[in-house]
Amino acid sequence: MNFNLFFDKALGLGFSKVQITITDYCSSEVKVSNNEVLYDQACSHIGYTVVALKGNSVYKINTDYLDDSILKLLDEKSTIEEEKKEFTFLDDTSKNNNVDDLKIIDIHEITNKLKSLDSYRDNLVHKINSIYEATTVIKRIINNNGVDISSSRTNHVCSVELINESDEKNTVVFKDKLDTKEIDVDLIVSSLKEELGIKINEESITTGKYNCIIKNNVLNVLLGYIIGGINAERVSEKTTFLEGKLNKKVFSEKLNIKEEPLNKDLPGYTLFDDEGTFTYNKSIITNGVLNTYLYDKKEALKNGCEATGNAYGGISTRNMYVVPGNDNFDELVKKVNNGLIIDECMGYHASVHINNGEISLQAFGMIIRDGKIVSSFKPVVMTTNFIELLSNIEEIGNDLEFPHIGCGCPSILVKDISIASK
């Protein structure tokens, strides 16, 4: 692609500045069921985000390809969009390339490893499904100011599912894991097998309020919605329950949330966001007080502040996490004494409302009796809201995990959560 020619054509159409973010993405994925390969998948994708300035407003487009038609679409946008969008284009022409050697995984070796998990099948584990995916991403930003910067990362993702089948019910336990290096799948299967042994025994519980451990994977999905709630764009649109809460104590003082995009040991490491704003580590919630919203360049200029380096398509995060406490999971279980572990929820997309903070989810998990995990419970509905859930935190565990590049969580112990059951 001749980017200079593209820039020249854009200038000819009346655009004065043009910046392109190029995301080059490669992935290899394999799914194995017992010892049979269900599919192999390979993807090579290059995406472009073009930002162009005309007059005193910028226009942006995400596209699979760059040609003259893209410039025409940008021009069309400039005739329709009414909101003035400002943008500061990068002008530091010193190169800042941070592209590591990206290791290509041996997918045959991984496939054989997944097939070997078949040896874990027995009277308890009737079926094992596993998916392994390795991705490499190279991000590059160039513009007609002469800027050309790059950054890269490699991630591994593994999902394992163990199934016990019976005439009355099928029981499934699963684990998704993300890491910057190869993942030990045997370790995942061993811990899942223990969990399956408990979960095949199911009890009914009564409707009421329970002290609960919200496991790290469940809290992580909910934290993803909190990211939406501190998106400065939603705040200005007044469509988040966290509007007007800046510098106020919103949650339990035990809750601290940070974002560390510059931590190379974490999977979302990045030097700069998709707009070219250099990222920095920051504290988002300190002792329950909301310190900052997240701003891309447009929202920052509108609000008279600096962009926070959180522009990734929309406003989002890299390596945001709930700061872990000291207790391991067993200690949390002992502290609950009598209560529930919520280790899976379904229905997030339809039943978590960031507008008013309401949460009503189908929940699965285990019963804690006298400080011990005794069985699973039949599916229930957990109904709460973000303020209640994160204000009722009693303890925070030390089992911080990052299932994706955006955010990670430890498990938390919360009191008095409403549970509806048969």
Place this chain on the structure above:
Amino acid sequence: MDTVVLEGIINSCLDTGCDFAEVFYEETIKRNYNLVDSKIKTLSLVPIKGIGIRLALGNEVVYGSTNKIDQDSINELINTLKNKFNDNVKIANVVLHEEVVSNINPIKKNLSNEEKVAFLKNIDSVARKFDLINQVEAMLIEENRNITIANSLGKLINSSNNHLRLYTTIYAERDEEKASSTLSIGGSVGYELFDNIDIDKRVQETAKNAISKLDAKYFKGGELPVIIGPGFGAVIFHEACGHGLEATAVSVHESVFSDKFGERIASDKVTLIDDGTIANLWGSNTIDDEGNLTNRNVLIKNGILNCYLVDYLNNRKMNKTVNGCSRRQDYTYMPTSRMSNTYLEPGTDKIEDMIKSIDYGVYCKDMGGGSVNPITGDFNFAVNDAYLIENGEITDQIKGISLIGNSRDILMNVEAVSDDLDFGCGICGSLSGGVPVTIGQPTIKVSKILVGGRE
């Protein structure tokens, strides 16, 4: 894409021993006119162009996709894929034969950019006439998708399809209380979609609903009789059995319905149909994403499991009829069996009788989205607008609730089916990405289901 190029790709793919090769080429443009704060905030334009190649040998499948569509990049992709097979080298000579089919979703009307902007601004203006409305988000979502499918069976087919959807969320606020209500209208159609709809009236109803939700009460949950309103209420069937009848789950014995063909799985009030051929409906397509004509499939007939949704490769494991239901979001996804327009056939029961028959229960007037785990059959769905039923009458509006159940028993609890069939549209997310689906039903009564809530 040129026929000779497609033949070259397919024959090259076959030469290391796979027994099936397919090329999916796509050029799509998505346009999204987005109004917020009473002005057009963005016109989002997303051009998509890429190729997906699928190879199979028996039940083993490999899939690759790229948007680098120069010959060298495609050759690199082909080599990556075909090297996964180590069978004897063979010379293939597939010749493609183009099939021409007439589009079941013709477009009759488009609007200029100025007219679209005026349409959205009118919605904003109508909604904001109500005092407590503090925000309106209104979107016109358009998609023009052009695909070419060629495979080693000699098939070559092109298709073009358009989607149009109005999606509006209206927000109400009073003191610290916030509530919202949505209006969604869509079709595989042009702007004639709105010709016979009183948009102002629908917007007013949506705004009033958002305001009334500010006074909705929390409600302690429990297992109760429930009446589910028409249209999007059919999410119960989409989640409780639709996904479990897709070959994706059935072929690998990961559905509670895997071995239930010909058996009773629902009450005799339930006849469930998946029909991708209904002209201009949101989930309709002329062909599926394997190039087969779409079909009308009667999934459940009077409670008896009558057919599964079966795609070409899953059929190798199932030995059933392939029935035009293979779908994918775009070229980056491998296609698989998916629902299109799924609806419950109308019955003869009266809504008034359903309400009168309940001493204490819930009337779910409007439903939100849901999800299911086909392996266990556990499913859930959100309730957007709900009311208590007390002593045979609809009383207080309630909030913060959702419904959950298990596919093994909930379909048997469908006790009454009315005749007011209506449809709703949504995006269904599954293995092959997000695809437009219609769901439809008349009002139904479920004798008992777990309703979640809080005091």
